[in-house]
Amino acid sequence: MADYTVSDLENIANKLRLHVVEMTYAARSGHPGGSLSAADMIAALYFKFMKHDPSNPSWDERDRFVLSKGHVAPVLYAALAEAGYFPVEDLLTLRKMGSKLQGHPVRGKVPGVEMSTGSLGQGLSMACGIALAGKMDGKDYKTICMLGDGELQEGQNWEAAMFARQAGLTNLIAIVDRNRLQITGDTEGAVGLEPLPEKWKSFGWNVIIIDGHNMRQILEALDKAAAAKARPTVIIMKTVKGKGVSFMENNAGFHGKACNDEEQAKAVEELKAVIQ
Amino acid sequence: MTEKLAQRNYYGKALAELAKEDPKVVVMDADLAGSTKTSDFQKVCPERFVEVGIAESNMIGIAAGLAASGKTVFASTFGVFATGRCWEQIRLAVAYPKLNVKIVATHCGISVGEDGASHQALEDIAIMRALPNMVVVAPADAYEAFAATKALAKYNGPAYMRMGRADFPTILEPDMEFQIGKASVLREGTDVTIVGCGQMVSFCMDAAETLQAEGISAEVINMSTIKPLDTETLIASVSKTGCCVTAEEHSIIGGLGSAVAEALCDSTCVPLERVGTKDTFGESGKPADLMVKYGLTADDIVAAAKKSVSRK
Structure with a gap:
């Protein structure tokens, strides 16, 4: 990976956002809201933090990323394409019949996708298995798992959280995209997650809380998590669902809906205005 | 008079041999190792034995992650919990990506006895058979359970094997060959x-x-x-x-x-x-x-x- 600066990474994140709105618009469906909230972190992971080789997706020493909130596949696919795993042109085949870019990520279909996800609550368990294999084999790769906040209502996450602590998975980093919105609205109005940091702490994890749209904070948090010696680390990143497109921001309506023609023109215009 | 032997004892024996034969084999259990006999593997190979506690769904996810990292995983518990509790986890994490996870259940069928209906798996073949990519095996006796365990370790892909709790009459030869898909x-x-x-x-x-x-x-x-x-x-x-x-x-x-x-x-x-x-x-x-x-x-x-x- 080239040595990107903070502003380069911010720019890449916005490029990923543009891909997300274009992909979901072309597909006439998909999940732009949570893709946009995760974009800064995804850019930081794939263009700065993670050890990986797009020309050799199964490189043994690579860091592994598991997208537990599989519905934000568009932002993952955009990052993989921009990183060079497959041609950027393929992105517009998202959700179309015969495309490798399925509505939710599929292991074995897309170079760079580690695990099949999409049914919420399972990714952290899978990441525990990958991290455990790394420990067994004496490898020093990191396993990173991105979770939605609403997804934490699934009990399996907490089974995995208990296990990770028990198994001493210091090579595991969980990232919670805390955009506070799920399909039905505010997470706290559905089944509340707060006090969320205390929950993770009580499960034996290091907890780092950051602004998920501040690239410096993101990079610092990842470095701190990578240096953890005693416990697994969770980064709770406070984000804005739909970040970067004014009318999508904090709008649960764009959880699982693409733009119409008029909205699309505006979204593209807004994003192009900030991309260098 | 045929001898009666418990299949799970022979599953444990086979796993203990696999501990020596195949360094890729990892065995998991959800607090029932003493009953499923995965404890036989744990005794000889604690470093590749994973206790997940009473959390079967998590076990399947971890199994998938291990398999995606090159391990041959045997994940065991009682039949009802091994299949019903975590069917959708098996579907997404194991069957869909064809990962090398063997879900091996003991305590299947009504001969579980006194524990009653909550513990008697009578639907497990049906729900596992419905999953694409899933091999489903039900050995006839302890000797076949042993041979099938060895065969499954060599097979690269998802599989489900069901066994009983009780001692069953042995009808096959101790050194029988087992071939997946061959009656x-x-x-x-x-x-x-x-x-x-x-x-x-x-x-x-x-x-x-x-x-x-x-x-x-x-x-x-x-x-x-x-x-x-x-x-x-x-x-x-x-x-x-x-x-x-x-x-x-x-x-x-x-x-x-x-x-x-x-x-x-x-x-x-x-x-x-x-x-x-x-x-x-x-x-x-x-x-x-x-x-x-x-x-x-x-x-x-x-x-x-x-x-x-x-x-x-």
Whole structure:
């Protein structure tokens, strides 16, 4: 990976956002809201933090990323394409019949996708298995798992959280995209997650809380998590669902809906205005 | 008198051997290692044994992650929890990406006995068979459980194996060969084909003896792989006998009987009678009493065979 600066990474994140709105618009469906909230972190992971080789997706020493909130596949696919795993042109085949870019990520279909996800609550368990294999084999790769906040209502996450602590998975980093919105609205109005940091702490994890749209904070948090010696680390990143497109921001309506023609023109215009 | 042995003891023996033979093998359990006998592996290879606590869904996710990292994973608990509790996890994390995870369950069937319906897996074959990419195996006795465990370790892909709790009569040879997807004709006959899996195979053999005394010649097939079903062996047999009976310690809905019915209606329709539990839950009781009450004895197979013959 080239040595990107903070502003380069911010720019890449916005490029990923543009891909997300274009992909979901072309597909006439998909999940732009949570893709946009995760974009800064995804850019930081794939263009700065993670050890990986797009020309050799199964490189043994690579860091592994598991997208537990599989519905934000568009932002993952955009990052993989921009990183060079497959041609950027393929992105517009998202959700179309015969495309490798399925509505939710599929292991074995897309170079760079580690695990099949999409049914919420399972990714952290899978990441525990990958991290455990790394420990067994004496490898020093990191396993990173991105979770939605609403997804934490699934009990399996907490089974995995208990296990990770028990198994001493210091090579595991969980990232919670805390955009506070799920399909039905505010997470706290559905089944509340707060006090969320205390929950993770009580499960034996290091907890780092950051602004998920501040690239410096993101990079610092990842470095701190990578240096953890005693416990697994969770980064709770406070984000804005739909970040970067004014009318999508904090709008649960764009959880699982693409733009119409008029909205699309505006979204593209807004994003192009900030991309260098 | 045939010797009676518990399949799970031989599963544990096979795992303990695999600990030495194959460094890729990892064994997992959800707080039941002493019962499933994965503890035999744990004793000799604690570094590749993973205790997940009472959390079967998490176990399957971890198994998938381990398999994606090159491990051959055996994940065990009781049949109800190994399949029903985490079916959707198996579907997404294991079956869909064809990961190398073997879900091996003990305590399947009504012969679990006193624990009652909550612990008696009678639907596990049905729900596992429905999953694409999933191999489903139900060995007839302890020796076959041993051989199947070894064969599954060599097979790269998702598989489910079900075993019982109790000691089952041994009917096969201790050094038998097991091949995934290959049924074996244990007794040749001309009037009716009896297809069994699990401990019911031994009752099929008993039933064939009784039928012989009454002038009915029964062919007995051990269909220890239910998926993929060995249709070649099945069809060759029913083409000769002209009628069929299935016997399983499982619901007649979705299990071996259904698999055989599907195969027959795809090629050679002959009368078929299915011995198994009848759309019902089990209950607490002595295993032998439950087998009688729920229609899972050699006598039930005899009656079904006569009915099948009469329908020709």
